[in-house]
Amino acid sequence: xxxxxxxxxxxxxxxxxxxxxxxxxxxxxxxxxxxxxxxxxxxxxxxxxxxxxxxxxxxxxxxxxxxxxxxxxxxxxxxxxxxxxxxxxxxxxxxxxxxxxxxxxxxxxxxxxxxxxxxxxxxxxxxxxxxxxxxxxxxxxxxxxxxxxxxxxxxxxxxxxxxxxxxxxxxxxxxxxxxxxxxxxxxxxxxxxxxxxxxxxxxxxxxxxxxxxxxxxxxxxxxxxxxxxxxxxxxxxxxxxxxxxxxxxxxxxxxxxxxxxxxxxxxxxxxxxxxxxxxxxxxxxxxxxxxxxxxxxxxxxxxxxxxxxxxxxxxxxxxxxxxxxxxxxxxxxxxxxxxxxxxxxxxxxxxxxxxxxxxxxxxxxxxxxxxxxxxxxxxxxxxxxxxxxx
Numbered sequence: 001x002x003x004x005x006x007x008x009x010x011x012x013x014x015x016x017x018x019x020x021x022x023x024x025x026x027x028x029x030x031x032x033x034x035x036x037x038x039x040x041x042x043x044x045x046x047x048x049x050x051x052x053x054x055x056x057x058x059x060x061x062x063x064x065x066x067x068x069x070x071x072x073x074x075x076x077x078x079x080x081x082x083x084x085x086x087x088x089x090x091x092x093x094x095x096x097x098x099x100x101x102x103x104x105x106x107x108x109x110x111x112x113x114x115x116x117x118x119x120x121x122x123x124x125x126x127x128x129x130x131x132x133x134x135x136x137x138x139x140x141x142x143x144x145x146x147x148x149x150x151x152x153x154x155x156x157x158x159x160x161x162x163x164x165x166x167x168x169x170x171x172x173x174x175x176x177x178x179x180x181x182x183x184x185x186x187x188x189x190x191x192x193x194x195x196x197x198x199x200x201x202x203x204x205x206x207x208x209x210x211x212x213x214x215x216x217x218x219x220x221x222x223x224x225x226x227x228x229x230x231x232x233x234x235x236x237x238x239x240x241x242x243x244x245x246x247x248x249x250x251x252x253x254x255x256x257x258x259x260x261x262x263x264x265x266x267x268x269x270x271x272x273x274x275x276x277x278x279x280x281x282x283x284x285x286x287x288x289x290x291x292x293x294x295x296x297x298x299x300x301x302x303x304x305x306x307x308x309x310x311x312x313x314x315x316x317x318x319x320x321x322x323x324x325x326x327x328x329x330x331x332x333x334x335x336x337x338x339x340x341x342x343x344x345x346x347x348x349x350x351x352x353x354x355x356x357x358x359x360x361x362x363x364x365x366x367x368x369x370x371x372x373x374x375x376x377x378x379x380x381x382x383x384x385x386x387x388x389x390x
Contacts, residue, residue, distance in 0.1 A: 011131045015124060015351040022339045030367070030375035031345040035171060035320065037292070037365045041236045041277055042284045048276025052269045062265045064256050066094025066244070070275050074244055077278060082203070082227075083217035084246060090222045091252045093259065094266045094274075098201050098230035098243035103129045103262075105197055105226045105245065108254035110135050110162050116197075117156050117164040119148060121322065121352035121359070123171050123199065136160075139353055145313045146173040146322065150184040157188075163195040163226070164188070169202035169212065169317025172352050172361040176206055176317040179213040186215045190224050201230040201243075202318040204285055207293050210316040216246055223248050233365075234285060235277040240270040292319060292365060295372050299364050302376040309387050319365030322349070325358040327387050334358060334386065342382030344375055 016034055023029045052058050065071070074092050078084040086092060095101040102125070106116065112134030118126060120139045130137045140156050143149055153164055164185055168177035182198075189196040198215045206212050216227040227246040231237035247255055259265075296319065303312055303321065311324040325334065331348035339345050349359020362379065364372050 007132065007134060011128050012124065012351065014128070015347055019335065019339075019345055019347060022336060023345050026339050026343055029339055029343045029345050030371060030378060032362050032364065032367075032372075032375050032379065033345045033347050034366055035233075035318075035363050036238045037233060037236050037288070037319070038368055039236050039288045039291075041240070041273065042280035044276040044280045045235070045237075045273040046276070048272045048279075049269060052272040058268055062268050062271075064260050064265055066092070066266055067268065067271050067275075070094055070271050073275055073278050078246065082200075082214040084214055084227065086246070087222070089249050090216075090246055091249050093245050093247060093252075093255055094271060095243045095245060095259070096241040096263055096266055097232060098199065098228045098245070099125050099129075100241075100259075100263070101228045101243050101245035102126060102197070102199065103133075104255045104258045105163075105195075105228070105247070105251075106130060106133045106135065107258045108247075108251050109195055109226075113160065114162045115158060115160040116162060117153060118353070119153070119166065121146070121172050121349060121354045122165075123167055124351045124353075126165055126167075126199070127353065135162075142173075142175075146170065146175040148177055148181045148185060150181060150188060153185060154188055157192055157194070161192070161194050163197050165197045165199065166215070167199040167201075169205055170320075171202065171318055172320050172347070172349075173313065173322040174315025174318045174320040175313070176210050176212070179211075182213050182215050183218060186218050186221055186225065190220070193224075195224050195226055196221070197226045197228065199228045201228065201233055203229065204234045204289060205292070205319060206317045207296060208316060212317070223250070226251075231274050231277060234289075235274075235280070237270075237274070237277065240273055241267060242270045242274045291369075295364055295367075295369050298369065298373060299362075299376050302373065302380060305380050306383060309383055319363060321362045321364075323360045323362060325360060325383065325387065327358050329358050329386075331358045331360065334360070337386050338379065338382045342378050342385070344378035344382055346379065
């Protein structure tokens with residue numbers, strides 16, 4: 001049979017299942033790998049799911065862009081929390097998670113061979129989606145604290161550039177971009193007639209008074225800004241697969257084509273759950289994220305013995321720390337040693353585009369406080385043992 005090259009051969013394998021297979025061979029391993037929260041959806045979500053069964057016709061396809069009550073609720077949320085007004089020039093699309101929202105955006109704004117600017121370290125599913133679409137990711141380094149470099153972004157723009165992607169709060173670094181930097185990037189996109197794709201899946205996860213900024217709220221930004229959101233993190237909705245996006249109205253027909261082809265409509269039962277979740281009492285987010293903030297403080301304290309062995313940049317958001325390990329070791333080899341020899345799992349920085357050193361992403365959101373403590377202690381002891389033997 002004649003061999004042929006599939007576009008998927010150029011796409012990296014998703015790292016979470018790869019590390020998951022390694023963990024299976026070491027059953028006592030504590031995973032600091034996957035980016036999810038430990039808490040469950042609010043009771044309001046469960047209550048609304050029960051309402052799904054009471055209405056005839058809910059077993060049928062619904063609107064491609066989402067059910068009207070959820071669109072209305074999201075409109076209010078965007079106005080009150082993000083200061084984004086939904087008017088005639090923009091639209092909300094409910095999606096099966098914000099990963100799908102990103103793919104919708106890429107397919108809607110590009111042709112094969114186009115370029116999308118990613119700031120490194122990037123979120124691996126973004127890079128994968130761009131490659132799947134037959135486009136080229138253009139990588140721009142952030143600074144030593146993983147903050148944006150607007151001038152470098154400007155210099156990376158070519159006639160083939162279709163968008164600049166920012167993620168704040170950031171996965172994998174936990175960095176939060178200040179309003180001034182996001183405004184600069186948004187203005188660059190406006191001036192160059194390209195899109196600013198703003199991934200805000202971790203919008204609620206900021207600490208120590210640091211504020212989240214939504215570029216879609218900037219004056220005159222609605223025609224070139226695509227904003228992506230998710231219920232997976234803040235509302236414990238990971239497997240429910242509900243996210244949403246705010247897009248310029250001129251992209252609506254294109255995004256509807258993509259979504260109708262891939263999904264037809266977002267899962268209606270999950271949309272009912274989302275409708276309930278968004279009506280949860282304020283203390284739901286306050287208490288859960290407050291508890292996570294305490295875990296974060298503990299993790300920072302436990303990581304202090306790694307000073308000298310690792311560089312740990314400030315992380316004022318999300319639930320990650322990104323470690324630069326002072327070793328010539330390959331990051332994936334280090335991950336395997338940590339699992340096999342010290343029963344703790346993290347994610348290698350290479351999957352986020354960091355090939356100029358040994359980097360590890362440490363996630364603490366999925367674990368209860370005691371388990372997180374044990375996991376970080378294993379990580380610290382493991383790194384001390386492995387690096388000191390080199």
